[in-house]
Amino acid sequence: MQTEWTRKGMCAALLAAALATGAWLAQADAPAPAATPALDGIALAAPDAAAVTVPSAPGAWGGIRGGEHPTLSERVASYRIEATLDPVKHVVTGSQQLTWRNRSAVPVRSVYVHLYMNAFEGAGSTFYTEQRQRGEAFRSGVATGDGDWGHIALRSVKQGGAAVPWRFVQPDNGPATDHTVARLDLPEAVAPGATTTLDMAFTTQLPRVSARTGHFGSFHLVAQWFPKIAVLELPGERGATAPRWNAHEFHMESEFYADFGSYDVRLTVPKGYTVGATGELQGAPVENKGMLTHRYVQHDVHDFAWTADKRSAAPLVETWTGPGSPTVTVQVLYPPEYEASAKPAMKAAKDALAWFSRTLGPYPYRTLTVVIPPFNAQEAGGMEYPTFITASGYAEVPKKSLAEYELDGVTIHEFGHGYFYGILANNEFEEPMLDEGLNEYWDTRMLRERGQGVHPAPKFLQAIGFAPAFEAFDTLRLASPRDRPADAPGQNAWNRLQGISPVYTRSATVMRDLEERIGRDAMERGFKEYYRRWKFRHPSIADFREALADGSGARAAVEDVFARQVYAVSRVDDRVSEVSSEEVLPLPGTRLESGKRVSETQDAVDQRIDTLRAQWRKAHPDAKKGTGPFPFRTEVTVRREGASVPQLLVVRFADGSSETVAWNADEKWRRFSWVKPARAVSAELDPRRSHYLDVNKLDDSRNMAPNRSASTRWGSDAAAFFQLILSLIATV
Structure with missing residues (x-):
């Protein structure tokens, strides 16, 4: 290999000769x-x-x-x-x-x-x-x-x-x-x-x-x-x-x-x-x-x-057939140290062939090669090329382990690129969302359907009894910038303040929230239409938007999401701000009664209230707490500190009844009120958890009485974990 100074000297001589003859350089190492x-x-x-x-x-x-x-x-x-x-x-x-x-x-x-x-x-x-x-x-x-x-x-x-x-x-x-x-x-x-x-x-x-x-x-x-x-x-x-x-x-x-x-x-x-x-x-x-x-x-x-x-072991070779597709020869190439990964990778690849062919369109090629790189070459893993993908390898792949989850996830993800990068050949320089984002969303749907929608804890945490697990879309949500997002998913790959990771996580979360809004079937119809229109062509984000809107039949929702969360990036932060639920009691003063003005003091009002309550308790011995002879006025104030999204507010009452109201207006706050025969127990925005872009899901609900069950559970787990760590330290 030439040294730098030799290369520069040679290039200078070649450049001088080329300029003297009026010719251009055809030498790769030359400036x-x-x-x-x-x-x-x-x-x-x-x-x-x-x-x-x-x-x-x-x-x-x-x-x-x-x-x-x-x-x-x-x-x-x-x-x-x-x-x-x-x-x-x-x-x-x-x-x-x-x-x-x-x-x-x-x-x-x-x-x-x-x-x-x-x-x-x-x-x-x-x-x-x-x-x-x-x-x-x-x-x-x-x-x-x-x-x-x-x-x-x-x-x-x-x-x-x-x-x-x-x-x-x-x-x-x-x-x-x-x-x-x-x-x-x-x-x-x-x-x-x-x-x-x-x-x-x-x-x-x-x-x-x-x-x-x-x-x-x-x-x-x-x-x-x-x-x-x-x-x-x-x-x-x-x-x-x-x-x-x-x-x-x-x-x-x-x-x-x-x-x-x-x-x-x-x-x-x-x-x-x-x-x-x-x-x-x-x-x-x-x-x-x-x-x-x-x-x-x-x-x-x-x-x-x-x-x-x-050093490769003998390839693992099988075939797959599916409606509309040719018979596909699938082979897994792997090093001896990762033999345990070969069969799981083969199964994941064949399952992906079936799922993507069913949910998007038939796989059109006759081959699929999965390469598991050897130890110390993992940077070659997790990549896609037409009919040829690289996965990840593990010496052991126990059932329901993190290794199994990651091996399956990477194999399925890279195969999915065969559709979103390979067949739907978008411009990955300028619109990486169409590949990385859509593929992340679609393969997470597959993991959810495959029964792998939960991300397991690492083995060493499971061994010590501290094993929190997250739903796959929850994991993407946690990895997405939500509080202060800087880059629209539609931005190009290199001009990004927060790097390329949100192209995966936030784009997938945007699509997941749109699915919750219009329905899974509508979303799948839209993606199938996208595949039908744009296979073996080069779609843009606008082309995807149109296919999704037409195929799903939900144009208004699709255009709203693209305007706010694809071409732009908007913070979503709705919360239940205040909840009150008070009895509507008789009040002192004067009132008209049968055409005559009657005056009643506070003491008289209090006595009448006590009498009516006693009578009511005698007549309703099994009544639930929070009910009585007087109605309750419940008021719930909701606040919005980001982009407008269609919300549902559910208010539950002590008698088991509930009220559900839509909040779709583009406004910063709204107060809802009801007069009901029972006190409110709780108020909750987004009961179906449709909006994963929301900055904080913990402030979506309020209870009238404190509910410490979640904090107690997580606090106990954390305390047990730290106690274990301290015990280990003490024994060293």
């Missing part, structure tokens, strides 16, 4: 000349692009895909790749033919490619710059040290035999040292409706496993490893009003966006390595000089990832 406009004038998507508010045109990306189409997708960009892995140097040497079709009505001279692996070439990338600025680690916090860096070097690019000049660009105004996007200026324009083929040679140095890709020992997870063309969006697609390239830098918390196409990939690795990849293996691998070439083909996908490891 780019100053940016110049694209040759065809086609603009890039804005650096702050986020949630789209205007629905796409009906014909966007060829219109709704149905049985009348010869292919599942439009197949805009297709790849023929040959790649060889050096497992000692952890280098992939590759060549590819990229065939791209110009869908626009204008000639195209400049195209953009993502070189994602350059995010890991050094500390100057946008990825690592954002890490330093935020003071945050990525996911599992694996650090990249000396010798652990990775990169992708474009060795040559040709169009019809002619060299293609190219340069690095920073579409999001990131540092000039970010090399994750390059612009290729084509010698020959691509006419409207025409295709061009670009021949590329590249070398990819894999990093030590970091941010979803890389190597550890003999294990290799090879993802975002080849030059990938950006998406040219047309007017009427995701808010575009003119052709534009959607090409963003690789941010710390962004993922990906690409055109559908076909992949025909030959992977050459040493004999003895187990290989898994996107798509279907074509026949037996071909051996040559101790190397095996595995050929995988998959149509109608927008990415390709693979793995190779000489």
Whole structure:
């Protein structure tokens, strides 16, 4: 690997030579000349692009895909790749033919490619710059040290035999040292409706496993490893009003966006390595000089990832069939130390195939590969690619344990991405809610239906008798910023004060609250309509909104939630502020009685009250406390210190009766009153717990008499726990 000073010296010489001849650089390690406009004038998507508010045109990306189409997708960009892995140097040497079709009505001279692996070439990338600025680690916090860096070097690019000049660009105004996007200026324009083929040679140095890709020992997870063309969006697609390239830098918390196409990939690795990849293996691998070439083909996908490891155990292979889907070959690749995880991962994957196919639409592919990374390579786990996902591994997976819950949860979650990222191929840079948020909501629904809706306590807490458990949606609620939310779920992936986590937790909570508002069946109809309209296309948040509103039949509710909690972010904080319930007793003074004015002193009133009470108790010996001869006036004041949400208020009375009233007005407070024959016992907002976005559910209700059962129970548990800890300390 070149030293930094050698690289700089070589680049300076190459730059001088290129400028002298009027040519551009085609050397991956070289700095780019100053940016110049694209040759065809086609603009890039804005650096702050986020949630789209205007629905796409009906014909966007060829219109709704149905049985009348010869292919599942439009197949805009297709790849023929040959790649060889050096497992000692952890280098992939590759060549590819990229065939791209110009869908626009204008000639195209400049195209953009993502070189994602350059995010890991050094500390100057946008990825690592954002890490330093935020003071945050990525996911599992694996650090990249000396010798652990990775990169992708474009060795040559040709169009019809002619060299293609190219340069690095920073579409999001990131540092000039970010090399994750390059612009290729084509010698020959691509006419409207025409295709061009670009021949590329590249070398990819894999990093030590970091941010979803890389190597550890003999294990290799090879993802975002080849030059990938950006998406040219047309007017009427995701808010575009003119052709534009959607090409963003690789941010710390962004993922990906690409055109559908076909992949025909030959992977050459040493004999003895187990290989898994996107798509279907074509026949037996071909051996040559101790190397095996595995050929995988998959149509109608927008990415390709693979793995190779000489330590893998024999793969676990089963099949799954379901209505409307082909027979699916499911395989689990796992290291020997995590053998206990293989069968649970297989069951979770097959259950997910059945559930997502039933609740959204049929799974369209013939394969699904689940990879469990080995010990010390967990950063490669928990990620999704078309027909290929990575899960998590455990040496032991006891029933009803946290390990079982997390293994199942991760497997189901990553499979779900096969729908929300894979088939419903949204722009994960600009609208991550459509993938991470919707998938988190939908797979939590599956866990709830599967009987795993409760998050168990860790094993060591169970062993000492302190084992609080939370409903899955309660866990998401607790992890969501509610009191002071800063970022709308529809915001893009990188311009977020509170990071990417709320895209998962708050988005899922927003959808869960909408489900409570319109009903589970209506929500499922809306999601099925979303899948029907937008499978094998590229929907926006506005497209999801319209499909959900039409499919559910609850347009007003959907539009209200999107306006307040998707395009914006609003605090929800309703509470029962005051409750009073007092007897309506006779009062002293004068009154008209049979046309005559009668005067009654306080003593006389008190005597009459006592007499009436005694008579009533004699007539009602079994009466409940809080009832009597006089009615009670009950007043309940509710307060609102955030966005308006439709509320129910339930007031319960001592005689067992109750009153339920809706509070839907957009106002800061309201006082409700009743005159009833019994005293109020309690007042409660949101009795069905429909609003998980609410800052504090504890102030949703008030009791007329103190009820210390909850505090006593939790206080006793806490006291017992701390007493145990002190006892352990005392014995040390």
